Amino acid sequence: MHGIRLEAVRKAYGSLVIIDDLELQIDDGEFLVLLGPSGCGKSTLLNVIAGLEPATSGRIFIGGRDVTQLEPDERDIAMVFQSYALYPNMSVRQNIGFGLKMRKVPSAEIDRKVDSVAQLLRIEHLIDRRPAQLSGGQQQRVAIGRALVRQPSVFLFDEPLSNLDAKLRADMRVELKRLHERIGRTMVYVTHDQIEAMTMATRIVVLDQGRIQQCDKPEVIYERPANRFVASFVGAPTMNFLDGRLTRSGDCPAIACRDVVIPLPGLEGPPALAEGSPVVLGLRPEHVMPAERGGAGTIQAVPLMSEPTGPDVFVLMSLGDSEITARLPTGEKIQRHAPLPIRVDGRRVSLFSPQNGARLA
Numbered sequence: 001m002h003g004i005r006l007e008a009v010r011k012a013y014g015s016l017v018i019i020d021d022l023e024l025q026i027d028d029g030e031f032l033v034l035l036g037p038s039g040c041g042k043s044t045l046l047n048v049i050a051g052l053e054p055a056t057s058g059r060i061f062i063g064g065r066d067v068t069q070l071e072p073d074e075r076d077i078a079m080v081f082q083s084y085a086l087y088p089n090m091s092v093r094q095n096i097g098f099g100l101k102m103r104k105v106p107s108a109e110i111d112r113k114v115d116s117v118a119q120l121l122r123i124e125h126l127i128d129r130r131p132a133q134l135s136g137g138q139q140q141r142v143a144i145g146r147a148l149v150r151q152p153s154v155f156l157f158d159e160p161l162s163n164l165d166a167k168l169r170a171d172m173r174v175e176l177k178r179l180h181e182r183i184g185r186t187m188v189y190v191t192h193d194q195i196e197a198m199t200m201a202t203r204i205v206v207l208d209q210g211r212i213q214q215c216d217k218p219e220v221i222y223e224r225p226a227n228r229f230v231a232s233f234v235g236a237p238t239m240n241f242l243d244g245r246l247t248r249s250g251d252c253p254a255i256a257c258r259d260v261v262i263p264l265p266g267l268e269g270p271p272a273l274a275e276g277s278p279v280v281l282g283l284r285p286e287h288v289m290p291a292e293r294g295g296a297g298t299i300q301a302v303p304l305m306s307e308p309t310g311p312d313v314f315v316l317m318s319l320g321d322s323e324i325t326a327r328l329p330t331g332e333k334i335q336r337h338a339p340l341p342i343r344v345d346g347r348r349v350s351l352f353s354p355q356n357g358a359r360l361a
Contacts, residue, residue, distance in 0.1 A: 002063045002076075002153035002186050003028040004049060009058035011041070011048055011210075018044045020210040021058070031180045031187045033197040036207035037233065042190045045207070046156050049188065051075050063153050078147035079156040082163060084139045086131040092118070093127045096145040117145045120182065121175075137168040144179070157189040161196065173199050194234050198222065206230050223348070228357035231282050231350060237314055240288075240324040242281045243354060246273055252297060253346060255281045260320035263297040264346030270361045273351075279360060282350035285314060285327035291343040298341045301326075303334050317342075 004026040011019040018041045026032050034042040047053040049060060051072035060068045067075045086095050096117060097110040105113075118124040121141045131139055140160060147155060157176075161169045177200050180187055191197055197204050198218045206213045206221065206229075214226035225231035231239045244257035253267040262281070273279070291298040301317040301324075308330065315326045315334055326342065334340065351361040 003030070004154060004186065004188070005061040006049070007059040007061070009045075009048060009060065010056045011044055011053065012056045018210050019048065019055075022210070022212060024205065024212065024215070026186060026188060028186055029184045031177075031189065031200060031202045033189045033191060033201035033204045034207060035191060035194060035197040035204050035234075037192060040207040041210040042192075042207050043158055046079075046158055046188060046190050049154075050077055050079050050156050052079075076153040077156055078150050078152040078154075079158065080140075080143050080147050080160045082159045084131070084143045084163075086139060086142055088131050091128050091130055092123065092134070092142050092145075095131070095142055096149050099146060099150055113149050113151075114145075117149045120148070120179070121145050135168075136164050137172060140164065140172060141175070144176075148179075148183070153186065155185055155187045157187065159191055160189075162191075162193075169193075169196070176200060194236065198234075206233065208233075224359070225282075225350060226359050228280065228282070228352045231352070235284055237285055237325045237327075239282045239284050239350070241352075242283075242319075242322055242324070244279060244281055246275050246277045246279060248275065249297075255279065257281065257319075258321045260299065260322070262299060262319070262344055264344055264349060265297045267346035267349065268361065270351070273360065278354050280352040280354050280357075282352055283324070283344055284348070285325045287345045287348050288324065288326035288328075288342055289345065290328060290332055291341045297343045299343070300339045301342045303336050303338070303340055305336070306334060 006022055006024040009019055009022045034045060036042050048055050051070060055068060059066060062075055093114050097114045100110045100113065118127050121144060123138060123141050126134060126138060161172050164172060173196060201218055203215060204218055204221050205215045208229055214221055214230045221230065221234055225234065242257040244255040247254050247256045247261060249261050249263040252263045252265050254261050254263045301319050303315050303317045305316040307314040311330060312327050313330050315328055317324060317326060350359060353360055
């Protein structure tokens with residue numbers, strides 16, 4: 001078993017706390033993504049797991065073994081950085097096999113392992129080239145190959161795709177996911193890119209100010225964010241937030257927001273909240289849908305601006321004194337500044353506490 005367990009791990013520089021008594025269990029074979037904004041502590045946490053930085057307190061276990069006081073080369077891990085850090089005067093074969101050479105592995109075994117990894121990463125035709133002759137995506141494959149050839153228990157990735165253009169990032173996301181399925185090793189991946197997190201992770205840990213805000217499957221993080229921070233960080237465009245109070249519109253639960261009442265058919269509100277309780281309504285752009293004029297649960301919005309994206313169009317619209325963004329089909333007829341009947345899917349919206357941002361429903 002090659003999982004990772006963190007027990008009350010804390011990292012501080014004097015009075016500045018970067019990681020605050022963090023508890024986390026990463027299962028054997030899991031692809032776990034550490035997601036959060038710049039400065040939230042995700043790269044620091046990865047460095048602490050790797051042993052590149054010592055934990056101020058707490059314990060770190062890899063494969064059931066306490067590695068808290070061990071050096072990086074004693075932890076049976078391999079790390080891939082944002083920078084490819086390839087040796088420019090060496091070929092692809094020499095770069096991938098360099099670590100094995102330093103460990104005095106026989107040349108024949110190095111060649112066998114390098115050839116196997118090159119085939120796995122589909123770079124065998126590049127094996128005799130030097131880094132300057134490779135594209136960014138090819139160089140990143142070589143850097144990954146250098147980690148793979150060691151056959152460690154755990155792989156750590158620190159924003160490895162951030163130097164690539166959008167097309168290459170998309171391609172490499174697929175390659176990394178395939179790689180994980182093939183080798184089945186534990187992988188911990190740091191990124192601030194929510195698309196990378198959502199598409200690759202078996203679980204996502206959302207970090208903010210050195211604390212775990214939520215740890216769950218990508219679909220749960222997206223559909224049922226634990227608090228307003230997670231809801232605002234995950235999703236593009238971001239979730240709409242409207243301050244209001246619980247009320248009713250006929251037989252339907254609703255939120256009264258400033259000068260408009262938004263019916264929420266299907267909403268199952270928390271029983272502890274009475275009518276009139278203040279809440280923050282969170283609704284993603286796809287929760288807003290066109291409606292038949294005069295239909296049940298319909299409200300009037302006014303489109304202000306549209307952003308076509310191909311299959312969808314994001315529409316900024318006013319809802320009374322508030323503004324929200326809706327995600328509508330491209331074929332929907334939208335006229336700027338003309339009233340547009342919409343409805344909200346109350347089964348999928350979120351309610352948050354106005355005091356601490358915690359999820360209420």
